[in-house]
Amino acid sequence: MITTDDTNEMSSHFVQPSIRTWRTATLDFATLYIFINHAFRIKRNWLYQTAILWQYDDVLNFCQDFKNDKSRKIVDIWLLEPLFEGAIRTRRWTTVLEIKKYFEEPGPAIPVYFTDAGEAVGLTDEESQRDMEVIYTRRK
Incomplete structure (x- = not known):
């Protein structure tokens, strides 16, 4: 979740009048964020x-x-992943090379992020081998 308060709001001539812009926001530490x-x-x-x-x-x-x-x-996609190793809490940036849509009854579709670190973020190794619809591939 991204939070802020009204004191951080600012005007910008670069965006449409209906869009609100803030100088500062706070990111919840345990959430996976996708920067597109x-x-x-x-x-x-x-x-x-x-x-x-x-x-x-x-x-x-x-x-x-x-x-x-x-x-x-879409130019690039990155993940900001929370990492928890014992008492150490940190984050890791990874580049997304591909996103596939994973669907298993009866749940909702979820994105699976295939990263430059060679990982499939969002599924187990076994689940990531299933046939899925590609919804994004990074440009070369």
């Missing part, structure tokens, strides 16, 4: 932004919305 660097085409230029997501449906829908839209593109 993306761009929108405005005439002949690209406007780059970064979205921070943490809920499964939001990640799946975000990637699906960009999949076949030539006026928008």
